[in-house]
Amino acid sequence: MKLLTHNMLTSHVKGVTKGYPLLIKATEVKVNEVEFNPQFVSRMIPKLEWSALVQAAEEDLPGELVADYETNEEFLKKVHRILLEVEVLEGCLQCPESGREFPISRGIPNMLLNEDEA
Amino acid sequence: GPLIFGAAQMIELLPSSSPSTEIGTTSGDIITVTIGATVPTGFEHTAAEEIKEKIGVDARISKDRGRVFFPITTDKLFQVHLLRSVDNLFVVVEEYHHYQFKESKEETLMELQQLASTLPWTNALEVWKQNGTLKKKKGHRRGGNTAKSKPNCEGVGGSMASTEQQELPQENSAPEGWAGDTQAMETSTQDSDETGHGSKLIKFRVTCNRAGDKHSFSSNEAARDFGGAVQEFFQWKADMTKFDIEVLLNIHNEEVVIGIALTEESLHRRNISHFGPTTLRSTLCYGMLRLCKPQASDIILDPMCGTGAIPLEGAIEFNHSFYVAGDNNDMAVNRTVNNICHIQKRRADKGSMSGLPIDTVQWDLCSLPIRTSSVDIIITDMPFGKRMGSRKKNWDLYPSCLREMARVCRPGSGKAVLLTQDKKCFSKAISRMGGLWRKQHTVWVNVGGLHAGVYLLKRTGSYWRCFNKCK
Numbered sequence A: 001m002k003l004l005t006h007n008m009l010t011s012h013v014k015g016v017t018k019g020y021p022l023l024i025k026a027t028e029v030k031v032n033e034v035e036f037n038p039q040f041v042s043r044m045i046p047k048l049e050w051s052a053l054v055q056a057a058e059e060d061l062p063g064e065l066v067a068d069y070e071t072n073e074e075f076l077k078k079v080h081r082i083l084l085e086v087e088v089l090e091g092c093l094q095c096p097e098s099g100r101e102f103p104i105s106r107g108i109p110n111m112l113l114n115e116d117e118a
Numbered sequence B: 001g002p003l004i005f006g007a008a009q010m011i012e013l014l015p016s017s018s019p020s021t022e023i024g025t026t027s028g029d030i031i032t033v034t035i036g037a038t039v040p041t042g043f044e045h046t047a048a049e050e051i052k053e054k055i056g057v058d059a060r061i062s063k064d065r066g067r068v069f070f071p072i073t074t075d076k077l078f079q080v081h082l083l084r085s086v087d088n089l090f091v092v093v094e095e096y097h098h099y100q101f102k103e104s105k106e107e108t109l110m111e112l113q114q115l116a117s118t119l120p121w122t123n124a125l126e127v128w129k130q131n132g133t134l135k136k137k138k139g140h141r142r143g144g145n146t147a148k149s150k151p152n153c154e155g156v157g158g159s160m161a162s163t164e165q166q167e168l169p170q171e172n173s174a175p176e177g178w179a180g181d182t183q184a185m186e187t188s189t190q191d192s193d194e195t196g197h198g199s200k201l202i203k204f205r206v207t208c209n210r211a212g213d214k215h216s217f218s219s220n221e222a223a224r225d226f227g228g229a230v231q232e233f234f235q236w237k238a239d240m241t242k243f244d245i246e247v248l249l250n251i252h253n254e255e256v257v258i259g260i261a262l263t264e265e266s267l268h269r270r271n272i273s274h275f276g277p278t279t280l281r282s283t284l285c286y287g288m289l290r291l292c293k294p295q296a297s298d299i300i301l302d303p304m305c306g307t308g309a310i311p312l313e314g315a316i317e318f319n320h321s322f323y324v325a326g327d328n329n330d331m332a333v334n335r336t337v338n339n340i341c342h343i344q345k346r347r348a349d350k351g352s353m354s355g356l357p358i359d360t361v362q363w364d365l366c367s368l369p370i371r372t373s374s375v376d377i378i379i380t381d382m383p384f385g386k387r388m389g390s391r392k393k394n395w396d397l398y399p400s401c402l403r404e405m406a407r408v409c410r411p412g413s414g415k416a417v418l419l420t421q422d423k424k425c426f427s428k429a430i431s432r433m434g435g436l437w438r439k440q441h442t443v444w445v446n447v448g449g450l451h452a453g454v455y456l457l458k459r460t461g462s463y464w465r466c467f468n469k470c471k
Helices: A003-008 A038-047 A050-057 A073-085 B044-054 B074-082 B105-116 B121-137 B182-195 B219-234 B282-292 B309-317 B330-349 B391-408 B423-431
Strands: A023-031 A086-094 A101-105 B032-038 B067-073 B088-096 B203-211 B245-252 B255-261 B299-302 B322-327 B358-362 B377-381 B415-420 B437-447 B450-459
Touching: A003 A050, A003 A073, A003 A086, A003 B322, A003 B358, A038 A073, A050 A073, A073 A086, B032 B074, B032 B121, B044 B067, B044 B282, B067 B074, B074 B121, B088 B121, B105 B219, B121 B255, B203 B219, B219 B245, B282 B309, B282 B377, B282 B415, B282 B437, B282 B450, B299 B309, B309 B322, B309 B330, B309 B358, B309 B377, B322 B330, B330 B358, B391 B423, B415 B423, B415 B437, B423 B450
Parallel strands: B203 B245, B299 B322, B299 B377, B322 B358, B377 B415
Antiparallel strands: A023 A086, A086 A101, B032 B067, B032 B088, B088 B255, B245 B255, B415 B450, B437 B450
């Protein structure tokens, strides 16, 4: 699971209103080289929930976006790495409200709910 | 069909030939030929677009659906293997647009036999030869078992679209003179491959496709008589399975095209090594992706991805977007990951950056664990009643998933490209959606013999309001 995907995932357990962002509990992480495309990164940033990314990244990403980030290549490369190159292979995602854990195995988060949770 | 060999007579016939065929002198000279390509029916215009984009020439769409033609010079031949929208390629020997068939079957077949010795074979054979060299350079291998597909080497930078084969030529019982030993058969194939350009006996076969109600003959008869004459003329050996040259005889009403195949197996299975029951061919995936015109940073979801054929083709060919492949089925998500890993390993082995902009999630598509309005494009192959699921299930499923897809899709700018055979159910479900989707364009295609529609939908500007929470 890449952090870009994590940025979109929410908990949809019945009754939960604050199911985002999911807490990441990783037991195995991998870094994979992905071709850097600055336009991809700069156009993706406005689509993200930035605070959720900062929280997930555990790196020093600024809490607020810097001005003119579109032309700051060093910054874009950092964001690129966090969004696309870091992968959670094993672990789980935890719903912040209900505590329900969704397992991640082989990089695949299993978001299926049980009968009673749907 | 099986070939029975007849004698050939020499008679001149004047073809209404395509002007682009010129007579080359020696091999090594650059000549212009016409290439024919078979494409998924309905996506002829897509293929023409791609040909214009990658080869820079205007393609002609044949009346015979599923076929396009374009000129190319032999120095640019490798470019044809960059095309992602074509299933099979052949070089045209001759084209007749208004072939006047004789009244009787006997006369017609006789004429076909006579044709064989008069056709301008030279250029086409030269192209076939050069194409064979191209394949060899890139380490293309033939043969192998059909149970598990072995990855073929792919050229660097995508210059050779080699096939991920599942449908390999059947290892039939050994031809006369062989003991039926597999090892020996494979060796003999390689021999004829490497030396099949004149020094050893060339093996060939004729494949005839015939369509139209006014013909007095069958495709088998045409293949048989034409093939016999070809064999007489070239002194090649006929072999149905281990052939070096495949001669194509395509007859569609009054249109007759004779060609030589440039692709052995269809290119349509190129990305997939782990198949599922309904894996879509890559050429169809490519056509669907082109339809939605993925932009840089578009987030593209396939909420019922099966083995991941569509998002994987996207991650390779339209790699400035990001793909999330999802399915509720264990096997499906695992196969998707296997297919992705397979491609990544192939890339890593060539020294390229292996990472692809794609992720896989296991989810229920009627209750997507995705933020509202966060997706730009939804692209998927919806379950057909006949191939998977059932018609009755679709009546419930379609409205639920179309609603959920509308929720996650960005209002105003979002799009969906959905393939389905259940057109009635689909149209009804759309019309009851309270104006969340608008049909923009439909492409009629053929999937595994079934007539299906690829619907391009626009997500209207209406914001999502939670109507009935679907289960």
